[in-house]
Amino acid sequence: MFFVASKVIFFCIQPSNLVFFALLGGTLLLGWCPKWGRRLLYAGLAGIVLFGYLPGGNILVLPLEERFASRVPAVPHEKISGIILLGGFEDISITRARGGLALNEAAERLTETLRLAHELPEAKVVFTGGSGALFGDSGIADAVKQFFIDAGIAPDRIIIENDSRNTYQNAVFTKALLRPVQQDRWLLVTSAYHMPRSTGVFRKVGFDVVPYPVDFRTRDWDDAFRPFDSFAAGLQRTDLAVKEWIGLVAYWITGRSSAIFPGP
Structure with missing residues (x-):
């Protein structure tokens, strides 16, 4: 049940999907309620710019990637099972x-x-x-x-x-x-x-x-200021980061994780 619910909920709140819903809803509402139609269209366009072009996705993913190490670790010298x-x-x-x-x-x-x-x-x-x-x-x-x-x-x-x-x-x-x-x-x-x-x-x-x-997706904290090369890449990065942050909170609330933001 938890598995199915998590998939359905995230589909509904996934940032790229929300952008699409805003643009679709705004377009449909233009003829019936122009004021709200325009607001939804503006919101959708703002989402594309913020998370598709500007580095919003990198800002969200960087704390996750930097939590344990800033690069791939060296091979351990001690005995590994x-x-x-x-x-x-x-x-x-x-x-x-x-x-x-x-x-x-x-x-x-x-x-x-x-x-x-x-x-x-x-x-x-x-x-x-x-x-x-x-x-x-x-x-x-x-x-x-x-x-x-x-x-x-x-x-x-x-x-x-x-x-x-x-x-x-x-x-x-x-x-x-x-x-x-x-x-x-x-x-x-x-x-x-x-x-x-x-x-x-x-x-x-x-x-x-x-x-x-x-599998690091960012180079360093300078990526927090680098725009993406395409809207699709930025939205994909944002979806990835938001899913992980939601997962951290959900696992902690449901007692499946030792902490809300586990660290070293």
């Missing part, structure tokens, strides 16, 4: 239709995990993720596992969790699968903007992971 890779980098529908392993803009989660797996040859490699779509197929664990095998990772090092549909289930199902003990050290690999919520959830379920943020 395993590397936990959160799903979200895979394009499930394209993979099923075309074969192979299709990736999206979060592909760095996979490439950095592979690099860590080669640098830490004794560590287990754990993939956790099913389908996060409201309507759609299950995950593509077989394709992810085969990618690691083809890239030189021994099959007995690979552990797959393919039932989770959100970050909370990632943590709960992975903990049940791995049964970590206190002396274990597990790296958690996910996008930098997603790391605060992910770490908070794993802490909440009693799984103390070592954050390893990757």
